[in-house]
Amino acid sequence: MTPQEIHARLTERFGDAIGPWTEPERGDPHIAVAPGSLHAVCAFLRDDPELKFDYLQLISGVDWTDRLSSVYHLMSLSHGHGVVLRVDLERGNPRVASVADLWPTADWHEREAWDLLGIVYEGHPGLRRILLPEDWEGHPLRKDYAAPAAYHGVTNA
Amino acid sequence: MSANPPASPPRTAEQMLREAITDPRELTRYLSYLDRIKSEGMGTSVMVAPLEAAINWARANSLWPLTFGLACCAIEMMAVGASRFDLDRFGAGAFRPTPRQADLMIVAGTVTHKMAPRVMRLYEQIPEPKFVMAMGACTIGGGPYVKHGYHVVKGIDRIVPVDIYVPGCPPRPEALLDALFKLQARIGSDRPLAARWSKRAENELTGSARP
Ligand code: SF4
Numbered sequence: 001m002t003p004q005e006i007h008a009r010l011t012e013r014f015g016d017a018i019g020p021w022t023e024p025e026r027g028d029p030h031i032a033v034a035p036g037s038l039h040a041v042c043a044f045l046r047d048d049p050e051l052k053f054d055y056l057q058l059i060s061g062v063d064w065t066d067r068l069s070s071v072y073h074l075m076s077l078s079h080g081h082g083v084v085l086r087v088d089l090e091r092g093n094p095r096v097a098s099v100a101d102l103w104p105t106a107d108w109h110e111r112e113a114w115d116l117l118g119i120v121y122e123g124h125p126g127l128r129r130i131l132l133p134e135d136w137e138g139h140p141l142r143k144d145y146a147a148p149a150a151y152h153g154v155t156n157a
Numbered sequence: 158m159s160a161n162p163p164a165s166p167p168r169t170a171e172q173m174l175r176e177a178i179t180d181p182r183e184l185t186r187y188l189s190y191l192d193r194i195k196s197e198g199m200g201t202s203v204m205v206a207p208l209e210a211a212i213n214w215a216r217a218n219s220l221w222p223l224t225f226g227l228a229c230c231a232i233e234m235m236a237v238g239a240s241r242f243d244l245d246r247f248g249a250g251a252f253r254p255t256p257r258q259a260d261l262m263i264v265a266g267t268v269t270h271k272m273a274p275r276v277m278r279l280y281e282q283i284p285e286p287k288f289v290m291a292m293g294a295c296t297i298g299g300g301p302y303v304k305h306g307y308h309v310v311k312g313i314d315r316i317v318p319v320d321i322y323v324p325g326c327p328p329r330p331e332a333l334l335d336a337l338f339k340l341q342a343r344i345g346s347d348r349p350l351a352a353r354w355s356k357r358a359e360n361e362l363t364g365s366a367r368p
Contacts, residue, residue: 132308133271140307147307151270154315
């Protein structure tokens with residue numbers, strides 16, 4: 001199936017929760033999904049026999065300065081087709097359902113997006129920092145992040 | 158093809174003693190040992206040297222580095238350890254997997270704030286005498302991460318004492334070898350016993366207990 005056909009299938013089933021087919025100037029063509037429906041959309045993509053998205057390639061996070069995005073690259077190894085989903089989140093309170101129960105790959109990828117961008121994945125089995133030390137403050141890939149002057153007495157200046 | 162320069166004749170024990178010992182009274186004493194050895198017919202099989210020089214010679218030519226690579230620089234360090242550059246030729250090829258058996262820490266790569274406590278602990282676990290080589294721009298001052306690297310320690314001399322810096326990103330294997338030679342030369346000028354002995358003499362003079 002082409003991504004456009006997949007988009008049509010999703011719109012037919014989820015209606016308003018699915019945004020228009022987007023082809024940005026730079027980056028991958030993708031489908032915007034309302035945060036509240038993300039988990040249901042993903043479960044449908046994985047379990048529908050014609051779609052059968054059995055492989056989550058990656059989850060990434062983006063800081064657009066006015067909002068955050070969580071981006072999902074999905075692929076079906078059985079059908080050989082792929083699709084990209086994007087959910088836009090409020091910068092002040094970025095929350096979206098975890099998909100770690102659908103694809104175990106999501107576990108570490110969501111922890112990374114939490115660690116570096118502060119996106120909260122609700123229902124994640126253990127949303128802890130994965131790269132930075134446990135007691136690090138802030139989320140460094142946010143555009144307004146300022147590096148600490150010192151960490152455990154080792155200065156940064 | 159040019160001919161090899163003529164090899165300089167080996168130095169005699171007497172010449173070596175005259176170079177190494179500056180105090181005339183000490184020199185007379187050592188030369189008298191040498192005379193005695195010669196008169197007893199052991200002239201070529203016994204070496205006379207100041208103990209410190211012998212200790213330094215042994216230390217400088219038997220450095221055991223800690224197997225410890227943190228980033229891209231470690232690839233060059235591995236090259237230095239392998240057959241093409243062969244660190245073992247210079248007595249520093251016995252890479253140890255535990256700090257307790259090592260005396261040279263080549264910090265090769267980016268030290269993050271998360272890694273810093275581990276680097277400090279490894280340094281502390283190395284028995285004295287120990288030497289630290291900061292290999293590459295990252296360990297010297299943060300390297301490419303100096304401006305935006307919120308996570309990088311801006312120079313490992315902020316966390317452990319450093320004996321020698323090897324600039325480069327990464328330094329070429331030759332640069333690491335050169336640093337090794339410089340470190341060996343520096344070890345050669347160490348006075349491993351002097352500090353302890355002068356402390357003891359001082360204590361004896363002032364009547365305090367032995368260290
Ligand atoms: S100095 Fe350059 S080569 Fe060495 S660890 Fe840093 S970035 Fe890598």
